[in-house]
Amino acid sequence: xxxxxxxxxxxxxxxxxxxxxxxxxxxxxxxxxxxxxxxxxxxxxxxxxxxxxxxxxxxxxxxxxxxxxxxxxxxxxxxxxxxxxxxxxxxxxxxxxxxxxxxxxxxxxxxxxxxxxxxxxxxxxxxxxxxxxxxxxxxxxxxxxxxxxxxxxxxxxxxxxxxxxxxxxxxxx
Amino acid sequence: xxxxxxxxxxxxxxxxxxxxxxxxxxxxxxxxxxxxxxxxxxxxxxxxxxxxxxxxxxxxxxxxxxxxxxxxxxxxxxxxxxxxxxxxxxxxxxxxxxxxxxxxxxxxxxxxxxxxxxxxxxxxxxxxxxxxxxxxxxxxxxxxxxxxxxxxxxxxxxxxxxxxxxxxxxxxxxxxxxxxxxxxxxxxxxxxxxxxxxxxxxxxxxxxxxxxxxxxxxxxxxxxxxxxxxxxxxxxxxxxxxxxxxxxxxxxxxxxxxxxxxxxxxxxxxxxxxxxxxxxxxxxxxxxxxxxxxxxxxxxxxxxxxxxxxxxxxxxxxxxxxxxxxxxxxxxxxxxxxxxxxxxxxxxxxxxxxxxxxxxxxxxxxxxxxxxxxxxxxxxxxxxxxxxxxxxxxxxxxxxxxxxxxxxx
Numbered sequence: 001x002x003x004x005x006x007x008x009x010x011x012x013x014x015x016x017x018x019x020x021x022x023x024x025x026x027x028x029x030x031x032x033x034x035x036x037x038x039x040x041x042x043x044x045x046x047x048x049x050x051x052x053x054x055x056x057x058x059x060x061x062x063x064x065x066x067x068x069x070x071x072x073x074x075x076x077x078x079x080x081x082x083x084x085x086x087x088x089x090x091x092x093x094x095x096x097x098x099x100x101x102x103x104x105x106x107x108x109x110x111x112x113x114x115x116x117x118x119x120x121x122x123x124x125x126x127x128x129x130x131x132x133x134x135x136x137x138x139x140x141x142x143x144x145x146x147x148x149x150x151x152x153x154x155x156x157x158x159x160x161x162x163x164x165x166x167x168x169x170x171x172x173x
Numbered sequence: 174x175x176x177x178x179x180x181x182x183x184x185x186x187x188x189x190x191x192x193x194x195x196x197x198x199x200x201x202x203x204x205x206x207x208x209x210x211x212x213x214x215x216x217x218x219x220x221x222x223x224x225x226x227x228x229x230x231x232x233x234x235x236x237x238x239x240x241x242x243x244x245x246x247x248x249x250x251x252x253x254x255x256x257x258x259x260x261x262x263x264x265x266x267x268x269x270x271x272x273x274x275x276x277x278x279x280x281x282x283x284x285x286x287x288x289x290x291x292x293x294x295x296x297x298x299x300x301x302x303x304x305x306x307x308x309x310x311x312x313x314x315x316x317x318x319x320x321x322x323x324x325x326x327x328x329x330x331x332x333x334x335x336x337x338x339x340x341x342x343x344x345x346x347x348x349x350x351x352x353x354x355x356x357x358x359x360x361x362x363x364x365x366x367x368x369x370x371x372x373x374x375x376x377x378x379x380x381x382x383x384x385x386x387x388x389x390x391x392x393x394x395x396x397x398x399x400x401x402x403x404x405x406x407x408x409x410x411x412x413x414x415x416x417x418x419x420x421x422x423x424x425x426x427x428x429x430x431x432x433x434x435x436x437x438x439x440x441x442x443x444x445x446x447x448x449x450x451x452x453x454x455x456x457x458x459x460x461x462x463x464x465x466x467x468x469x470x471x472x473x474x475x476x477x478x479x480x481x482x483x484x485x486x487x488x489x490x491x492x493x494x495x496x497x498x499x500x501x502x503x504x505x506x507x508x509x510x511x512x513x514x515x516x517x518x519x520x521x522x523x524x525x526x527x528x529x530x531x532x533x534x535x536x537x538x539x540x541x542x543x544x545x546x547x548x549x550x551x552x553x554x555x556x557x558x559x560x561x562x563x564x565x566x567x568x569x570x571x572x573x574x575x576x577x578x579x580x581x582x
Contacts, residue, residue: 006203013199022189035195042202044506068272107184126178127185158177 001050009049012058013042020062026123027070029112041066064138067124071116110160117141118153125150272508273557276515277524277550279543285551285560288538290530292549293317294563298324305340318354320361321374325352327363337363349388355395356435360416362400364390369402371416380417392430396437403430411440413458426460432472434479439463439502441472441482450487455502465505470498476531481508481554483529483537493525493542499535499554508535509554513543538562 001009017038024034045062052058111119117139124135125146136146291300298305298317305324307314315327315335323341327348330336337346351363362371368381369390382400384390389405400414402421411430414421429443431453438457444466445452452468470484482502485494499509513524527540527547536553549563 009203010199013202014197017198018192018194021194022192025192026185026189031193034192035198039198039202039205040504042198043205046203046206103180104184104187107180108188111181111184122181123185126182127189154177154181157181161177 001046005050009046016059016062017042020066023063023123023128024066024070026111026127027067027116027120037066037070040069044069060134060137063124063128064140067120067138068140071120106161107157110157113160114153114156118149118156121146121149122153122157272506273554274510274512275552275557275559276512277541277552277559278514278522279524279541279546279548279550279561279565282548282550282559282561285562288549288551288562289532290538291319292538292563298326307338307340309338316350316352318352318361320352320354320358322358323374325354325361327351350390353393353395360395360400362393362395364388369400369414371400373416378417382412382414382421384412392433394433394435394437396433396435399437401433401437424458424460426456432474432482434475435477436479439475439479441475441484443471452487453484455482464501464503467500467505470500470507472500474530475502476535481531481535483531485526493527495523495526497526497529497537497539497552499537499552509537509552509557511537511539511552511559 020038020041021034024037025031028034028037041062044065045058048061049058052061111122114122120139121135124130124138125132130138132143132146132150135150136143139146139149141149287299287302291298293299293307293311293314294304296307296309296311296314298307298319300319305319307317307324307326309326309328313328313330315329317324317326319325321341323339325337325339327335327337327350335348335350337348337352338344346363346365348363348365351365353362354360359375360371360373362369364370364384364387367386368383370379370381372379382402384402384404387405390402391405392401392403392411394401398416400416402412402414404410404412409427409429411424411427411433412421413424424440427440427442429446430440431443432441433439440456440458442454442456443451444454445468450468451471452466453470453472454466455463455472457463467484468487471487472482472484474484475482479502482500483497484500485497496510496512498507498511500506501508511526514522517523522543525542527542529537529539532538532551535555536551538549538551541548541550547566548561550559551562552559
């Protein structure tokens with residue numbers, strides 16, 4: 001990489017690191033893991049930076065590395081028996097008058113229980129507002145696969161929200 | 174759009190908005206990138222080229238009657254679609270390799286240049302284009318290597334007994350296993366009577382190392398004037414032997430060594446194994462871990478300087494491996510995964526990955542079987558492509574002819 005390319009890389013990082021960190025956090029639920037994930041993705045992008053055909057493609061390229069890296073890390077952890085659990089994370093205790101905050105906290109808690117690829121599909125589609133095609137590119141899969149991953153994720157979330165609501169209702173009686 | 178979608182969207186945005194930011198990440202990312210690149214660089218010429226002997230099935234001789242097709246390779250999925258192209262400039266090797274997955278169907282592979290690694294074609298050992306006639310039917314050959322300018326090989330009889338022979342002398346020595354050759358072609362070794370014997374072809378001197386009453390060695394790697402071996406009856410012991418010394422040193426810090434890098438710097442250690450898989454950690458000789466532990470793949474060999482490794486399923490398949498991967502040792506990244514045909518619902522076109530060795534840099538040369546056919550295939554992560562580098566051989570039902578195929582280093 002020559003000096004000009006490195007300068008472009010530094011400028012790209014400065015401009016995009018916050019957005020990438022936010023997405024990484026939604027993928028990992030952990031600030032340190034998110035920072036590590038972004039750093040790894042940027043490092044890998046740096047190694048191929050001089051061959052980027054379009055500077056505008058850098059954002060998608062780094063995002064794609066990030067998503068793949070996160071899925072790979074999760075898979076390794078799973079193989080080590082660090083299995084994700086169906087037990088939902090502890091519910092927040094924050095309340096507001098309307099209950100909206102609590103509902104969003106609950107939604108976030110449920111998102112964290114999704115398998116990594118479903119979670120990535122949800123984050124890319126609902127947070128990044130990517131199209132199905134762009135999400136497919138980021139996930140390295142077909143558009144059909146994005147649809148099925150997203151559909152399964154939403155069905156799971158809906159089901160769990162319903163279950164949670166029913167439980168809450170039942171408990172109040 | 175509905176309330177559920179809105180709630181989900183808001184939940185994610187609210188969470189993301191609470192993320193705190195560190196200082197500029199570019200410096201740390203560049204440092205990490207340079208660290209990765211250092212590990213990926215290949216130093217010097219590739220030792221594996223010269224002296225790895227590869228055997229191929231007898232069926233390779235009869236390939237002319239079979240389709241050689243000139244089709245492009247079967248489906249190739251680049252999982253970095255839209256990413257930088259994979260053309261190389263030779264300096265930034267890490268960046269040249271774009272992670273890829275290739276589905277191989279032997280009959281559809283495009284033909285490539287012959288392998289640079291020595292290999293057996295029928296009853297001939299091919300070294301740098303020269304052919305040494307072994308005078309033995311390929312079906313009877315077991316191991317074949319090239320050392321001291323001659324072919325050294327073991328021949329099996331109907332009872333499974335092996336005898337060591339060479340093109341350089343009238344020799345027929347009963348052995349348990351071998352031969353193996355050093356990368357520089359100076360040494361040739363074999364196992365017999367619980368001893369590893371190493372012959373220095375330059376001086377004619379022999380040295381022996383007692384390894385106990387074992388029929389097999391699990392790992393045999395020459396590094397300069399040293400030999401690393403794992404005796405078969407105790408796969409937890411990695412011995413390091415300076416050839417000619419009375420004793421070898423047992424290296425601590427390993428659970429079940431599966432491979433030693435040709436430069437002697439790294440060991441693949443299977444640190445856990447159960448019915449469902451295993452986990453492998455690459456370590457330095459003192460047991461210090463290098464890179465991440467992988468529980469996805471069992472590492473089976475290293476490139477010349479230990480930058481790359483190849484492996485297969487962590488649990489091991491029955492007849493043979495059903496895929497191979499090339500990994501970057503430093504960070505565990507899969508640079509290339511080679512599978513059988515993607516569209517094979519009944520498994521009738523399954524590919525068996527019989528043997529493999531690094532040829533140059535990260536390129537892998539493998540013996541593959543598919544149904545009754547077999548061929549040598551080169552897969553190169555730098556290009557993301559596989560080519561068939563031998564004739565397509567026809568074998569005997571239901572498999573390709575039994576392959577007298579061994580790799581040594």
